[in-house]
Amino acid sequence: MSIQNLAGQSLGQYQLKELLGIGGMGAVYRAYQSSLQREVAVKVMSPELVSQTDYIDRFYREARTAAALGHAHIVPVHDYGVQGEISYVVMHLLTGGTLMDRLTQQAELGLPMPSLAETADLLKQLASALDYAHSQGVIHRDIKPNNIMFDNQGNAYLVDFGIAKLMTASRVLTSSGVLIGTPPFMSPEQWRAEEITPATDQYSMGVMIYALVTGHVPFEADTPHGLMYKHLNEVPTPPQTYRPDIPEPVSDVLNRAMAKVPSDRFPTVTAFSQAFDKAIQGMPGDKTNFFAAP
Incomplete structure (x- = not known):
């Protein structure tokens, strides 16, 4: 499975719409959260890393740690989860670039x-x-x-x-x-x-x-x-x-x-x-x- 070709698929309540970028931990998509009717960013972890304990633990650690941080200049983490061989973190969508x-x-x-x-x-x-x-x-x-x-x-x-x-x-x-x-x-x-x-x-x-x-x-x-x-x-x-x-x-x-x-x-x-x-x-x-x- 290529994490670069997930547009059109869903992870839980999140419908992946557009690939925004690829990074060391995986890919980031623009997505739609149906329950709250809003756009979010979903970070998808590379599937081949899921079986490696150090990577999956790091992934969950990121989600829990980042979700606990609340500051005006830190991007909010809304949710995280696992679906099959895919782990993902849901974040506030920023559209102003890097x-x-x-x-x-x-x-x-x-x-x-x-x-x-x-x-x-x-x-x-x-x-x-x-x-x-x-x-x-x-x-x-x-x-x-x-x-x-x-x-x-x-x-x-x-x-x-x-x-x-x-x-x-x-x-x-x-x-x-x-x-x-x-x-x-x-x-x-x-x-x-x-x-x-x-x-x-x-x-x-x-x-x-x-x-x-x-x-x-x-x-x-x-x-x-x-x-x-x-x-x-x-x-x-x-x-x-x-x-x-x-x-x-x-x-x-x-x-x-x-x-x-x-x-x-x-x-x-x-x-x-x-x-x-x-x-x-x-x-x-x-x-x-x-x-x-x-």
Whole structure:
């Protein structure tokens, strides 16, 4: 069975209408929930993974963990279930696209990057969501542009807690030694398969904000091993290399968020956001509408 060809089928009360995307855990569909007469997003797990205990447990863990999170900038999970060899999670449908969509469009069309003020506003939204999740014992572990979605008003949401793990069980859950994350955004402790903490999410957020400020990730290499070496041993390329107008305090804030040692980072993601906001004071606040719905 191909999870890419389920449009027209039903999972319980959810009628799958349109394939929206494919990811590491499965596929996401636009669907119609007949009981409440509304559109939702349904994430379908790859059938070949269902028989693998670690994957199915991770799937259920995602659903239970994400469903328990309630925050203005975290996508709500409505339901989850199993039908035959298919496991699925039902989420609020967001139609404003992802941050990766915007970055791709910017690169293809040569559009301006967001202003520092717009980037600061995005960081503020996501920082509040992450600090809330951290207060609930949940670490995202895979902050990246594909996991930031928008509604039609340009409000940002964190999505896909599919690899989130409760901090209290982190040692058990990482015992397999499997690296979880996306290489350009992975923290040094993820590369080393060491203990994961809320500071891990802050590092990845720092990489993402650096990319929004400069149009580049701070470390680039041709291979995952090359990326690992740079994340572990090198300092980020100064943002001024790409944008000479970036003030030095912004570089200092980004460097602290991406410090190699977790304890050297800001105490919370909100503290990172506040420091970034302070560092850009006096900079032009031009509105580019970068985060508006495409």
